[in-house]
Each structure stands twice: as C-alpha cells, then as structure tokens.
Amino acid sequence: MVTMRDVAQEAGVSPMTVSNALTGRRPVSARTRQLVLETVERLGYQVNVAARSLRQGRTGVVGIAVPTLDSHYYSQLGHRLVLAFSQAGLATVVEETHASREGELAAFRDSRLNAYDGLVIAALGLSEREINALSREVPVVVLGEQELHQTVDHVSMPNLEGSEAATRLLVSRGCRRLAIVGSPSLDDLADFVVPEGAAFTLRAEGFLRAVREGGVSATATHAGVTQAAGVRCAENLLALDELPDGIFCVTDTLAFGVVRGLADHGVRVPDDVLVIGFDDVEDARYRVPSLSSVAPDLDHLVDEAVQLLQRRIADPSAAPRDVTVGFTVVERESTTRRGR
C-alpha cells in the first residue's frame, strides 16, 4: 500500500506537507502543492481512513439506522436521508436494526466506536430512558416513533393529527361503520405497548378521536406490520357480522395487504368499502385502485434531521429540539365513490 510517507519521499518533502497539500489545513506554496498532487496521482495514493479517524477522532460518516430496508416506507425514508446528507457533504451508511432493541443498541455502539460522527435512528425497540442515556454519548437525532419529552433532538411525524384527518375523510364520505387496521384494541390505548412502536398507538388515538367526533361505530384489528398481516386483518374484518364500510390502516403497507385480502373474497375497493392509509409511499399512487393516504412532509422531516444532526455534532451541549412536520391528506381512488 502507498502511504503518505512514500509520497513525501518521492516528492522530496515531509509527510506534513503532503498532508497539508491534500487537506488544505495549512497553506502550501502553489509549486509544492502542484508537485505533491502530481506525485499522489502518479503513485495512486489514497488516504487511509482508519489512521485519519484514529488521529482526528472523527470519520465524516453519518449512520442511518432504520428497522428494515424491506419496507415501502423505510426504504424510501433511508433513500431520502442518504440524498439529503450527501447534499450536505456528509457520507452515510445505512444499518438495519430489525426493529429490535439489540439492533438499535448496535447502531449506537457503532457510533460510539467512532465509526460514525452522528446517528439518525428510527427507534422502536429502545425505551425512552435508554435513548436518553445513549444520546449523551453520541450526537443523535431520533425519528418520529416515540415521544421523547425534549431530552433529545427529535423529528416527529404528525401521527395523531394525520390519523384524525384521514378518519374524518372516511366519515365525510359517508362511512358509518369504521375499522382500524394496526391496532389490537380501542380501549386503554395509553397502557398498550405495540411492538411496532408508539407511532401505531398515536395513530390509533387519532382514529378514535375522529370516531367519537363523528359519532360512528368502530372496530379494531391487528396482526403485524407486513402486507401479509394486512391480508389477515382483512380476513378478520370479513369474519364480522357486518363488514365495515370504511377502513383506516395505520400504514400504507397494511392497506395494500387489506385491499388484497378483500379482493381474495371478491370485496371491491372503493365500491364495497373505502380504504385509506398512512405514509403516502410511492406505490400508493400506482396501485389499482390508487390508495388515499396521509402524506407527512418528508422533505421537511429529512431536512430537519440533517440540520439538527449537524448542529448537534458541532455543539454537543445545544438545547434539544423537537420538531413535528406537517401533512396533507391525499385523496385517491380508494376513497372516491364511483358513479354507477
């Protein structure tokens, strides 16, 4: 391997001068710089990041930890975060935590090990206490899955408000027997811990508010977070005495499964029942029927994550901020009654 020392010897200067010519940290005469850069090129020198990191105590890399890449929402979110950090001049690395406490601890550990300068994490498995403790050791921004009471930088989704608005849309379209897919119960929501994180609970609360306000009936079903789970939820609903006439799904992924599960039994959307999701993933627009959904302002979310992490890296003692992004309800075919 070619080292900085090799370049220095070849160019007849000190390693310090090579370092300075490459990093621009200290001024180097134009002529010397030219010579160094030519030598670097000729020998094919590449800086050794391990050595640089060891000495500098930082890497220029930001970690992005999401539950899984195999998800409509999280793959899109990861993609957008990578792009945004890249535009801010920061390299990124994406890790899967599998929504587990262990995976999330590993992401923090990688950060503390100086592998990353900072961490953006969509935390589901760690408790608020653990996150608060860990966040003291490494610059971190937590993405919208928990309520963290402003002890850590946090960018939240409009979980409650968005769900309420989506449910209201169903009511305003004439639905009177609602269902929520992604909540095991309609009672004791506050006590209930869903493994999928607090976002699910908040979305159920928003649903419940609109149900009460609209004076309509409601039922709940839950079977997991995947499209397969959505299919199972549809089967649960089909087993009821009377099929609901409006279904709010706490994620688009679940909604896709629900629509598929209904189709398996000849039940059509929107003809027989209206369906709305949450997240507004790209596929929502391209499904048949296209899926109505709550669209959180991801541009804003990603932008805030980048800003907050940069600020935190620069100033570890800055006061934590908590930002909740806005949303719009995007109405598509799945909640639009067709004329016959």
Place this chain on the structure above:
Amino acid sequence: MVTMRDVAQEAGVSPMTVSNALTGRRPVSARTRQLVLETVERLGYQVNVAARSLRQGRTGVVGIAVPTLDSHYYSQLGHRLVLAFSQAGLATVVEETHASREGELAAFRDSRLNAYDGLVIAALGLSEREINALSREVPVVVLGEQELHQTVDHVSMPNLEGSEAATRLLVSRGCRRLAIVGSPSLDDLADFVVPEGAAFTLRAEGFLRAVREGGVSATATHAGVTQAAGVRCAENLLALDELPDGIFCVTDTLAFGVVRGLADHGVRVPDDVLVIGFDDVEDARYRVPSLSSVAPDLDHLVDEAVQLLQRRIADPSAAPRDVTVGFTVVERESTTRRGR
C-alpha cells in the same frame, strides 16, 4: 473516553492481557479473564475500531453497493444481503450508487480506503474494463448486471432464460401480439447500450427468442425504470393502432406502472391484456391483480455472494467464479384468463 490502557491499569494487568481476554486470540487464565471482563463492564469500555482497523488492516465490515434503496427490487436485495452477511458474522454497510459511474467508483474507493474488507456491488455504470481493474485492488463480488467474462467473481441473474420463459408463457396463454416494456428497440440489441445495464438487454434478447420461436408479432417501448416510466410505456402502447394482447415487462416495477397506466384508460388486466414481470418482488403477490413474474433464486444468489466474497477475502488470488442462479416462473392473476 475509556481506553484499553485504563482497563489494564484498573485491573492491574497489561493492555495485552485485556486485548487477549476480549478477543480470545491468546489463552488467558479463567480468573484473569473474569477480572478483565468485570472491569470492562464497570468502566463501560468499548474497543476503538479505528485503532483496531489501523493495526489489523481490516475492519470486519462488508460494503453493499446498490443503485438505489428506493426500488422494489434493490431494497429487497439489500435487505437479504444484510441478513445473509449478518448470519455469516460480518457487519454490513449499504451504499447507494445512484446507478452512476461516480457512485460506483466511490464504493470501490471506500473499500480501498480500508473502510470495508470487501464489496458486493450491483454495477451498472462502470465498464467491464474498469471493474476488472478495480477488482484487483479489493475483494469484490459483482452482482448480475453485466457479463464479465470470468475475470472477477460474479453472480448472475438468469436474465435471458427467465425472460424467454416468461414470454413463452404469454404465447402459451394465447397471446399473438406481444410487447416488451423496457427495451427501446427489437433490432441491434447487441449494439444497444441501455443506461439501466446489460440485464435489460439480455432480458430483451430472451423476449425476442421466444417471440421468434412462437411466430408472433412484437413491439418494444422504453421510458426509464420507474413506475412512472411504466405508465408512460402503457400510454405508448395504447397509442398503437392495435393494443398488444400480452406484455412482458423487464422488471416488476415497470409492470406495476404499466398496469396502472392501462387502468387510467379503462384497460383491464388480465381481461383485456395479459402482463408478466421479472424479479418477483414481494409486491407482485399483493397487487390487484397479482402479478405473474420470473422469480430468480435469490436465496442462492445471496448465498453465493456471501460465500464468494468470504473466499475472495481469504484468498485474493483464487480463480474467479461465475455463477448463474436458477429461476421459476410464478403464474398469478395477471396472466390467468377469467371465465366470464
């Protein structure tokens, strides 16, 4: 920060003994190990990976470079690679290359900089020559997008054979006017360079073989790789004098867009036209109609990628291997004619 030296002093042993107790590289008496581990726990010591990497010359991290995470196929592939390497005891990091030459060069550069011990890359932008040159400097396994003539470890998709089988299925279901979505032309395929990589060209060749064998007519359209591109392709097909009766799409993502684009104009699948895709992404099963598709043996592909990279890391001079995985054609609603 707590260092190994701190632990050693506190435990009354040498740093070497701490290192040995933690790594197990050399035997340590049970009693000493116990003492060291307790001290590590008590002080909250974490090994510094930068220092370890600098000394060892390796990191234990494997890079996975895919064009984008915002894709049905590549997010799933990335996810499966992460899982497989994790089971093999290797940490992984996922990078997006944006299907660009620059992004792919960056992935190789990160590897050379000792950030990764090895690289798995789905290369679209780099030429065969460039890949061959770069692969001499870092252990690398190339995934199925180019034909690399066995100068580098390579796991290929059954692009040609799979496409041929998918197209045959359309013919066997009675289609006589076929279309391919994802190829700009049916002539001069060999000369034609699609920015999406050689896989698209190979899939077009497979289509063409089955078309010739079946003695049916064919047309081609191309507008990009996204669902939006699929919609545009559907519009191109709808503008023809006569709509094709069977459509082979070179990816499921394009097929999803095509089905949506047809629905925009009241054309139904499978009632009015049959559609089949390629990749068998998870969504294919959950769409309405569910999408028939070519399912490459991803278990095998991922398994080979892990094996080949581990072998290459262990023995940089091993003879390169080229493996092509098998496939099945999964028939679903989109190619199944319904009784009326």
Place this chain on the structure above:
DNA sequence: CTGAAAGCGCTTACAG
C-alpha cells in the same frame, strides 16, 4: 511556508 517529534489506541512479534 515547512518540518521533526509525539501520539491517537490498538495488536503483532518477540521474549520469558
């Protein structure tokens, strides 16, 4: 503008 020395925190290689 340039350089010699020291050290980041580990592990290798030598020694006992």
Place this chain on the structure above:
DNA sequence: CTGAAAGCGCTTACAG
C-alpha cells in the same frame, strides 16, 4: 499464561 516494545498511517502541537 503474561508482558514490554514497536509500529499501523495519519495529524496535532511545537518550533522555526
């Protein structure tokens, strides 16, 4: 089974 010394390849801090 345990340790003292050296060094991985950089950059910081001191000096001129």
